[in-house]
Amino acid sequence: MKLYDWLIAPNPRRVRMFLAEKGIEVEMEQAAGPRDMDLATWFLELDPRRRVPLLVLDDGTHVGEAMAICRYFDAQQPEPNLFGREPLAVALIEMWERESEINCLQAGGEHVRNSHPAFKDRALPGYSEPTPQIAQLAERGKMRYYEFLSRAEAQLERHAYLAGEQFSAADITAFCAVDFWQKFKLPLGEEHTRLKAWHERIGQRPSATA
């Protein structure tokens, strides 16, 4: 099997960090160089979804979506646990992971993809036809992103991690997103004291360098 990766992008980083927490090693290939602004032509032709991360199994099956790839390995090696054990933990991790994906990772991407010059006519990942940027959408994405951060800040006032007292897949998604989007002028603010402490704490985990 082979994991198609892209060192600079937040989505494949989620999988690398998840695998590092599990101590699982997988053969990886870079689908683009770290200074490229788009995936390599050969990769875009390899997979109809045109997105990383992508896991290609030995029988040729393509598995896309970061959390689907994580669940593949989690089903094989449940420990250390990152998706919860008891029904409530399972539910809260899934809730905060989805929230983090939709309103932190996607919303931040909505802002950056629709405003940064590097993404002109590539406002959506995964499409071969040009997709023009929408300025109003950049604003909407920013609003959604900071609304998520407010809710995460409130949650971290009561808990050590997003879904409770356990470090989980939800923290991985939110951490990779916050870490990436702050490079694109979506920084944590003065009001985000708990998020800053959480970000620093997670950044000290060995998996954060994966």
Place this chain on the structure above:
Amino acid sequence: MKLYDWLIAPNPRRVRMFLAEKGIEVEMEQAAGPRDMDLATWFLELDPRRRVPLLVLDDGTHVGEAMAICRYFDAQQPEPNLFGREPLAVALIEMWERESEINCLQAGGEHVRNSHPAFKDRALPGYSEPTPQIAQLAERGKMRYYEFLSRAEAQLERHAYLAGEQFSAADITAFCAVDFWQKFKLPLGEEHTRLKAWHERIGQRPSATA
């Protein structure tokens, strides 16, 4: 515990259908009437996320996100299985469920929310501040929706269900979305012969009336 539901909306329908497949009964309360165009004021004040479905546990914990609620019940009662057993089935169901949520349910919603007069200044669910419609985004959502349908059609040429030979949570998400958006001028086309057969077949399951 209580499940806050809204009979006309596609997201809570996913949970009702999932519970019906499991044969699980939960006390439900409607967060808005079937002819309302927005959630009731008391519900909007009850939950900061301002979205259905919402599961409130006996200890007061709020669990939002349809699939998080489904996983809560799935962790308590794994059979009948809707999230896969073997690692590959787990991964493919998660992949197609996420694809169905992002590119079918959300993308169709992006179109409808940004074009239908009923959603003027309410282009996003879950916000108290007015969020104006973006006409270009309505087009983009439609493009993403039909691109998803093309990929689903290709998948259904090879498999009985979206993630393979097993009816799964991925089918529930895509079915509830397709069923709902076709009422808003996003119908299946002549080219979607497999999707039409799949839609009819799933519509005959007892859970489709939930």
